[in-house]
Amino acid sequence: MEHTSNAELRTAADTVLARLVGDATGTARLREDQWRAIEALVADKRRALVVQRTGWGKSAVYFVATALLRGMGAGPTVIVSPLLALMRNQVEAAARAGISARTINSANPEEWDTIQEEVAAGSVDVLLVSPERLNNPDFRDNVLPKLSAATGLLVVDEAHCISDWGHDFRPDYRRLRTMLVELPPGVPVLATTATANARVTADVAEQLGTGGGSDALVLRGPLDRESLSLNVLSLPDAAHRLGWLADHLDELPGSGIIYTLTVAAAEEITTYLRRRGHTVASYTGKTENADRQQAEDDLLANRVKALVATSALGMGFDKPDLGFVAHLGSPSSPIAYYQQVGRAGRGVAHAEVLLLPGREDEAIWKYFASVAFPPEEQVRRTLDVLAHSERPMSLPALEPLVELRRIRLETMLKVLDVDGAVRRVKGGWTTTGQPWVYDTERYAWVARQRSAEQQAMREYASTTGCRMEFLRRQLDDEQAAPCGRCDNCAGARFTADVSGKALDEARGELTRPGVEVEPRKMWPTGLAAIGIDLKGRIPAGELAFPGRALGRLSDIGWGNRLRPMLAPGAPDGPVPDDVVQAAVSVLTDWAKGSGGWACGSPDAPPRPVGVVTVPSRTRPALVASLGARIAEIGRMPLLGSLAYADGPAGERIAQSNSAQRVRALHHAFVVPEALASALAEAQGPVLLVDDASDTGWTLAVAARLLRRAGAKGVFPLVLAVQA
Template structure:
């Protein structure tokens, strides 16, 4: 892509001085700038250009903005503002900046107590670089009070992981769309740098168009070859969870160095980490549930090679920088080859050879389908929220949940998109309507869904290809440097990759037995959602202790390993009796739990009545307690994929206690159901039983969705 030159507005950058700063940044007396690094720095510093750099992980994109920052500050320019997506990236970048004498600070959700001090340091000119998360851009106080001042005085704006701007990027984030508004409000000739390692031609073109200046001057685009010379790619056959985990256990015992093991779900990551620790490997889980302080500690331990591996979800993705990372293993395939390239790019940045092994699972496509169903909501759902806001005033997320049947995460995502589109505005206390017209772009959302499905098909093609795997990934990302018939000479299609064979027999059986240890705690609800009166339900505040359920038990989560597979098969198949293996699993959970109940009540199921009746009768016989009654639903079961308030309203209206209430008075009751999701069915049923005189209610379900 070409662009029109802009006349320099500052003193010309000195390459000698730039390389002196680079050597301080990387701590190497022999460091030299790559040609495209220098072109980007010179364009930013000498000509106040807008520049898009699309280069592979480890190429040195952060060196561009830190060296450019130092040169601009020496010329008297204001501080650099870097929009950065992950805390791990921020921590690494602050440390790197300090090595070059660049004073860098960060504002994010993990350092709220330091914001006032940081803002004062910025105002005093004591900060060279401010890194902020994209979520800060929609925070009312930051957006309205801090950001305008920063934008007016900034010497450089950096958008890191810029593919997040694009609808077509593998990690699109609504908060990133606010960046375009930020760029439109910059003073003339403010240099802007956008960087990413994972953008195909379509994403590159989309981001470049959003970076274009008001006079349509296109940015300078610098795209490089995407081969990772150190990576040795390999793919194993599709197999079951026990075989995958048994193979990984053996592989970690033979491979040198430390690395990352990626799993598709939180439950899988936690189960795999627990198994590997039991097998003697020093590993830990790293997921969206991991607390910020614990994440920082785990990242530091992996960088210091104090751990063999982190078993992670995509929460450990962009920005984690460990040059000597020796391997990346995927237990289950990501739904996009672009995302896969980005994640394997964590490895081999500072070593001659690193392994990147994909071990696909039988359940991968089902997991992709689940996450794919969480796209942009339907027009009717969007209109319901807009109607609620059109009444005027500020509405919290909790209040808006009573207007639409969306989970909170999807509702918030939708509001952020509407914010960027100008239909709503985030303010203190929640959201308000702007009064601006808005149209539902069904064609755009359909195109994005089609692109997602195409990426999934391409990922399956990557698994099955007989050609060079690195060439496949480079072609998928439209690598401009890919020559016809090029082969990497390193992957399992070009040569032999030394890996353990997939295990069979006793090894797999032993792992399956370990994964098949049934029993997880089912936490009890303690608070009713706010705003229930709006839905005609008179429940509010904290649930009284005399109406609460006790913690319960389930055999397993549906998104995990081990028993998750048989449970998924059972709950997606026809209604019928509980299979014998799951009867044994349920009995084992009860033996380990020892609930000490003297009555049993089941939640009558409309979708699986035979299963629940058979489960209740079997548990009653096993425990030697009578089935004392049923909590019975009336009317349509309603949707489960809705927000908390809507789900509770439906459950509260439908459930009632049938049978002799005296049969539960003063008793410890086992409350039986097939599956729990939001927890409201168990919570409302337990409340009914407690109000009928039950001394305690202990839920038991087959699965947690």
């Protein structure tokens, strides 16, 4: 039997729930497992880790607990969440329960001071904070201590992000350990996630102080989603997959999400589906915040059939009646896949989940794996540079000295920060001088885990067994059993039929070449520190014009054609005829387009009068033949090629950060005398031809050399860009 006080608490909790879900009759009741979590937090002031499927009602636990604790005079609840979309949903949900919620994240910096004043005044019941804020020096040193002292309940949402054993590790989350240590005794803590296998659960529990011999409550429930029908449809190529979507999108129930692996694919698919008459919107990491919010609102109101999204939308979207989730391309982890499909069917009896795997998937997995934690020598180099610096170093200042790209460098520093080896302060990063050990075994294990997850996704796509059971076993769900609903259990509900019209239009969309290559306009910072006298804006007289590429390597159209040709170790040879014809098509469209040299505008640059190639150590035949064919078809002279400098300066250019690439490139090329003479005689700009552009710095340095040697202008043309 419950004690009377707990019985009264349960009644009060159900009353808050009714307000939260908009139940005017007051008959809504918490499930027993929800109540167990709330009781542990409110009555017993314990720590709890809740691992439950999407739609179980984790947010109801912390909002009801907040209302009860605030009623007892406790301080505000602090919710740490990485999801801007979910933050907006949570603020609205809290208001329904009479709870005042505010958020501090990258989208509202102009509101931070006001919000912090409201928290101090006691008028905020819930403060949602992005994990990045926890390691901002000002927030960490001046706001976090006060917040820790005043917090009535700490909630860690998407707690699997704490664990680097998981699929979505985020170093900023590890900063929570500091906050946990500083919490006053008796402050309850709730960690929630829908996607954690046994290993991740144990790791999160340990890091949150909820493991070992503590009396914390761990609630881990079955992960079946009775509303979801899982399907896999293997189609021959990207054109068939796009055509299938165009033909069958309206057959899918309600509104939904179409996930892609890359920004380029999301934009391609959105463009194509709109041309086929479907109301869809793109949602990626490059989408402006205002456009993201509009897209979310449109999907919530069913004004669009689907959002075509990358993982930028991910787990952070709450729409109970979402009718379907389709993946055009397979995620690399079954846990990540389960998490994304879990957005569907939360408040409806039936939702369709469809995976359309593609042959480009594994190349994309490989790219994302390449940005893992750096090898030990690069980490030691970074620590050494910081140790010898007299002042904190910013990322732009540090980057040219350590040969790591910005994002990878920042992630590494965040890990080192958590490990106590470095510290982020005002003005940048500094070393602590504390000893640090490179955990080779752990990093190798994580890499093997990623590989195992990729193999599991291959097996998921090909299995003849129950698909939901397969996913549940990947999450160590001991109650996993055949679902009776997926295509393998109940029979396929979708055919592979694609109409000729849809297929032709999809092929037209995917084979239409042409991507603008924006020239580099500013030299990277920190070049002076490595002996290069370049800084600031690139002078107009040394700048390339905007260029063109056939496609992006991440495209599902031209990317599929170009990736094998440009892959490391691919055989060199003359450029194929279809690629030449595509390049000619790009040049034709380029000339006639807005600002092109044939558009008639008085501001348009003049037509190129010659072709120059960039030397290549890996694909010399490909680049030389491309330049020669373009010159022949365009009836322009092939003026020649830049040449590699003699000696060490001519060595292979490392794939490192911008400053290091510019340093190497600055000494790598020379303009041969014959080419310099041809440039001086040419009466107009030149077309600069290369195989691919990754960062844009090769084109920038080459254009500068050509302009300084007398070229009237430089138009870059490459087969592919990386992004």
